[in-house]
Amino acid sequence: MSLVTLAIPFFLLAVLVELAFDRWKGWGLYRLNDAIGSLGAGVLSRLSGLVRAGLLLVIYIPLHEMLQPWYQLLGINWSLDNPWHLFLAVVAYDFCYYWKHRFGHEINIFWADHLVHHQSEDYNLTTALRQPCGGLPIGWIFYMPLLLVGLPAEMLVTAGAIDLIYQFWVHTQKFPKVRWMEWVLVTPSNHRVHHAQNKVYVDRNYGGVFIIWDRLFGTYQEELEHEPCIYGVRKPLNSFDPLAANLQHYKRMALDAWHTRSWWDKLTLWFRRTGYRPADAEAAMPLPSSDLGNFRRFDPQIDRGRRLYALVQHLVYSAATLALLWHAESMAYTELLAAVLMVAAGLVVNGRILDGHPHSRYWELLRLGALLLAAPLAGGTVGPIVAGYVLASLGSWWWLAFANKEDTVPSVSD
Structure with a gap:
């Protein structure tokens, strides 16, 4: 290890x-x-x-x-x-x-x-x-x-x-x-x-x-007392989905390569200086930078129940990942890949829940349903544990997303 x-x-x-x-x-x-x-x-x-x-x-x-x-x-x-x-x-x-x-x-x-x-x-x-x-x-x-x-x-x-x-x-x-x-x-x-x-x-x-x-x-810069740091990137992600985070710039470059008519730009924009965009692609898809003079962090408001649910789910995914890191060498690659994909799907849906995405309620049901069907394949004591986790999560999520009237929380000031 x-x-x-x-x-x-x-x-x-x-x-x-x-x-x-x-x-x-x-x-x-x-x-x-x-x-x-x-x-x-x-x-x-x-x-x-x-x-x-x-x-x-x-x-x-x-x-x-x-x-x-x-x-x-x-x-x-x-x-x-x-x-x-x-x-x-x-x-x-x-x-x-x-x-x-x-x-x-x-x-x-x-x-x-x-x-x-x-x-x-x-x-x-x-x-x-x-x-x-x-x-x-x-x-x-x-x-x-x-x-x-x-x-x-x-x-x-x-x-x-x-x-x-x-x-x-x-x-x-x-x-x-x-x-x-x-x-x-x-x-x-x-x-x-x-x-x-x-x-x-x-x-x-x-x-x-x-x-x-x-x-x-020549790349050193001291932290200045009169210039408080504003964290993040000029083209904000505006999502807590880790897959979207990893694909953000690849997607942006691919779209630029698609929209530009210059074959030279299609082939070279990937290796140009960061921020370079072909003029015709930028005209087709303008992407304004953050307004640092009036900067507000991405902070969608969801009800307290869903926030608590997302926290518990993240703790489960973290525990599952530590278990996989510990036992990876003793697992067959197909088993390991299946387990990784299941946990990764959970991380993605959890990010969308925190985004307040309207379809996240259905994606979470789909994820839990797929995991319940896969639970018997785990075998041993792991299968019943997974099934119990799924049933508890299903009950909680159904109440939060479908049966309960959501009360929004007040906006958090920056």
Whole structure:
């Protein structure tokens, strides 16, 4: 089991602690719908990792083995047991991550994947867990230079996990600016800048662990006291559906390619700078940016019962995902794929419930009906547990969505 998977319970505990302080102090950092939207995207990301193969190690390991004579000639011998070696591995990995992250903001096809992490219009520890499903498998290219220093695959994976785990804690608004840290490390202050859509902050501070890369390559921006961060993206998602989150920019590019008459644009817009749109496609489908002078977060109002239902369902999906992560190696691929699809469908419908989509009442019935039919296939003790969960959910959902007159809650002011 990976270090990131082992860290998940600690991530969730930290979220609960920050949430408790948020409610106690009245900070207003958390909204239930946005938090579930971010956590749902993170859960879908972990699920997708169970059923798709990453290309990085598939390509990296054979190349590393092929270069072994060269490494032996140069006396290169990395060891996980040497803390200095591990530190240097993290530095080298973070350097490559900087460029991957920077291209993730500056090129359309890379932004389509990385965009998911930036869609949240809140900024708290759940934002750190908002991760994409992987998109097109092209990110591995940026880590190939690590072959030049002979970094073994196991150290690459460990350094990558450390880099990702470190980034969790910087997604908070309540850790103050610490002057000496801002010069060397990625901190909550300079990472708040990275998530802001203010003009002065856009496309800045790409480092994962070390901010020195941004200072070296001219992409550093300090958090300014007179310029509060406005979080989110210029073209808002306006949905808490994690599948829609992952498809947002791909769909937009595909529509632009369809509408433009230029074959050159059809072929190249995917690899042009982020935000590029052919003039005729933009005229056919104008997409205005957020009005930052009068910015309001996406916050559809649904009744308290449905919000509680969505929260309980999300907890069920999270528990199911942790169980799948734990038992994945002992499951047949077809069984694993079926389970992943069932949980993923739940995440999508849950997002639409939080959106207040009028058809979500029927989609949830359809999901529960399909799951009830599939329950006997689970076998053992899992089948009855799934059937019991479905029946309890069906009763609750029928009362909330069909039998009960919904009372809307007052609008939450931003």
